[in-house]
Each structure stands twice: as C-alpha cells, then as structure tokens.
Amino acid sequence: MIVFSEHTTLNSESARDLEQVTKVAQASGCRVYFIPSDFDDCGDAEGALCYVPQQQIPKKAVYIGYIPTIERYNEIYNAAKQKNIYLVNSPQEYALAEHFHLYYSSIEDLTPKSYFLTDETMIDELDLTFPVFVKGTILSLKSLGIGIVHDKEQLRKVAHDLFCKYKKQTVGNVIVREYAKLRHVRTSKLGFPFGREYRVFLYKGEVLSYGYYWDGEDELSKLSATEESEVLYLAQKAAKRISTPYIAIDIGQLESRKWIVIEMGDGQFCGATHVPLFQLWNELLAKVRKF
Known part of the structure; x- marks a missing residue:
C-alpha cells in the first residue's frame, strides 16, 4: 500500500506523532511518498505528487498528515487517481467522517x-x-x-x-x-476533565485496534474483558451506520457507567495516542487486501 505523508522536521507534538506514524507505516511495508502540507512551493496537488510513479495496476493509499480542508483533500485525491492510486476514503467519505453536522443524524441515539x-x-x-x-x-x-x-x-x-x-x-x-459527565480522575491544567475515553480504529466496520484517548498514566485506562466488548461493540455499531471505510470512533463512559459515542473522524488524520501502531497498520493492511 502507498502512503502520502506530510511529515516534516518541525519540532511539535503533532509533528512528532506524524513522524512516528510514518516510520511505522514504512516498517509495515508501505511505500511512503512525502508531500508538502501546502502548495506554496509546488503549485498544486499535481505538483505535490509529480514524483510519484504512475501505477500499472490500481493501488490503495492512505494520506496521513494534518486535517485538510475538503478542497485540499479533493485535490490530493484526484491527483493520486490520475496515477491509478486511490485513497482509502473518497472525498465524500472523508467529509462525512470529519464533519459532525453531517454524521450526527446517523448516531443521534448513541451520543449526547x-x-x-x-x-x-x-x-x-x-x-x-x-x-x-x-x-x-x-x-x-x-x-x-x-x-x-x-x-x-x-x-x-x-x-x-x-x-x-x-x-x-x-x-x-x-x-x-x-454536557456528558464522563468518569474521570484527572483534569488538565485548565481544569478540563480527562474523561474515560477510548479511540477505536475500524475499516469497513471491522476493528483494527484501539487505545486510551488521553496521554499519560490513568488508573481508568484499563478495560475489563466485559468493558472491552462493550466499547468495541458500540464502535462497530456506529461505524456500520457511516459509509466511510477507514474511520476512528471515540467512545466514552458516563458516570452512570453507560458507554456513549463521543465523536468520530477520518482514520487517516486521527491521533493514535495509546493505540498500538504496529497492530493498527498491520491490521489495516490486511483488511485493505481483504476488501
């Protein structure tokens, strides 16, 4: 599988996360092509992908980087398509997963x-x-x-x-x-509660991997076998209502112990935090080949 990565040498938390994901993608056997996060030096998306070879047979691709505008995503998608390369999510599927007001009606009964x-x-x-x-x-x-x-x-x-x-x-x-009162034991420096929340990555409704949402150590981060089944079941239930193939869904636990959907996003642009990256990429590669 091909990966388009916006990784740069910038020293920031998001840049370091992107570097780690890019390295894992390479180690998992993906062919990585680096693209700029804007078109200032290359003119447009075709310029950004000009050195990417034309593919003789159709290839699937993942685009990792900073959340793009729908216009940028569409341009990258079309420039890749001209080379017989297809992002795992179409522009319409990307927009659906990233825009809360577009997917809310599909999960209204599962979320506040x-x-x-x-x-x-x-x-x-x-x-x-x-x-x-x-x-x-x-x-x-x-x-x-x-x-x-x-x-x-x-x-x-x-x-x-x-x-x-x-x-x-x-x-x-x-x-x-x-306001959903989630179970928590920690708060941020600004007083925001770090609710008990998990990010689940899925491809076409099948779980790839998951992990605790917040950085750092948290006594609530461990799930029992029953809790794990509940979290993954709810994530799959929500994913099956959305047409986006590669998606990440955040699941949180209320003080009442009930699990709810917090939000979702295109899996290409969601941070992994405690999600095991090698498991995520190996499973993603296996599922993309399967489908």
Missing part, C-alpha cells in the same frame, strides 16, 4: 443531544440546560480550555471566538452539546 449554530443569533432560540459542551464541527478545542460553557453569555463569547478565530475547525458550524 446536539444543536448546530451557523451564527451567534441562533443561541437565543435554544432551550438549553447548562452546562453544555461547545466544539467546532471538525475539532474540539479542549486543549485550549474551550469546551464547557455555563451560561448563554459565555456561550455567545465562545461561539464568537469559534466563528472568528477558529474558522478551520468550525467550517461554518458551531456544535452545542448536552
């Missing part, structure tokens, strides 16, 4: 009730019970302390910041969710 704002004036129309959780349609900003909101005035400020400062994460939609 959510509302969608396209502008700040819609806040007054909502009958909310506070606190609520607020996120962009593509990414939450928990690492920045943006998330839990306690009243409408604070919600207006957070929504304004999301619309104005974090346009890439919102893509025109701010998500307001019922």
Whole structure:
C-alpha cells in the first residue's frame, strides 16, 4: 500500500506523532511518498505528487498528515487517481467522517443531544440546560480550555471566538452539546476533565485496534474483558451506520457507567495516542487486501 505523508522536521507534538506514524507505516511495508502540507512551493496537488510513479495496476493509499480542508483533500485525491492510486476514503467519505453536522443524524441515539449554530443569533432560540459542551464541527478545542460553557453569555463569547478565530475547525458550524459527565480522575491544567475515553480504529466496520484517548498514566485506562466488548461493540455499531471505510470512533463512559459515542473522524488524520501502531497498520493492511 502507498502512503502520502506530510511529515516534516518541525519540532511539535503533532509533528512528532506524524513522524512516528510514518516510520511505522514504512516498517509495515508501505511505500511512503512525502508531500508538502501546502502548495506554496509546488503549485498544486499535481505538483505535490509529480514524483510519484504512475501505477500499472490500481493501488490503495492512505494520506496521513494534518486535517485538510475538503478542497485540499479533493485535490490530493484526484491527483493520486490520475496515477491509478486511490485513497482509502473518497472525498465524500472523508467529509462525512470529519464533519459532525453531517454524521450526527446517523448516531443521534448513541451520543449526547446536539444543536448546530451557523451564527451567534441562533443561541437565543435554544432551550438549553447548562452546562453544555461547545466544539467546532471538525475539532474540539479542549486543549485550549474551550469546551464547557455555563451560561448563554459565555456561550455567545465562545461561539464568537469559534466563528472568528477558529474558522478551520468550525467550517461554518458551531456544535452545542448536552454536557456528558464522563468518569474521570484527572483534569488538565485548565481544569478540563480527562474523561474515560477510548479511540477505536475500524475499516469497513471491522476493528483494527484501539487505545486510551488521553496521554499519560490513568488508573481508568484499563478495560475489563466485559468493558472491552462493550466499547468495541458500540464502535462497530456506529461505524456500520457511516459509509466511510477507514474511520476512528471515540467512545466514552458516563458516570452512570453507560458507554456513549463521543465523536468520530477520518482514520487517516486521527491521533493514535495509546493505540498500538504496529497492530493498527498491520491490521489495516490486511483488511485493505481483504476488501
């Protein structure tokens, strides 16, 4: 399988994660081609892939890097297609998995009730019970302390910041969710609770690998055999409702001990944290060949 990697020599946490994933992909037998994270020096997607050989027979590919805009993903997809290379997820499948407002209706009964704002004036129309959780349609900003909101005035400020400062994460939609009280023993420096949460990677509904969501040691990270079955069952249930082949689904446990779907994303761009990378890539390669 072919891998397009945006790995660079930048020294950041996300860059180091991408370097690790790229090395594991290479060690697992993938042919890796490095592409720039923007088109400033190469003009366009065709320029970014100009040195990639034309394939005599169709080849599957995985694109790993930073979450791209749908326009960039579409351009990379089409440039690869011209070389007889096909990303595991089509542009439509990528958009579905990455945009909360597109997949929410498919998992509405498995996840906290959510509302969608396209502008700040819609806040007054909502009958909310506070606190609520607020996120962009593509990414939450928990690492920045943006998330839990306690009243409408604070919600207006957070929504304004999301619309104005974090346009890439919102893509025109701010998500307001019922606050799910997850089991936790740790919090971030900004006070955000590190809820008991797991990321499960799947390909066409079959589990590849999974791991605890948060970095660091956590006494809640270990699952019993019964809990593991419950987490993986719920992830598969959600994945089967979404047409995206390679997907990552986050599963969290409420204080009541019930498991819920938190969110999902295109598996190509989701961080692995405690997910065993060699298992993930070996299973992904096996499943891609199988299907």
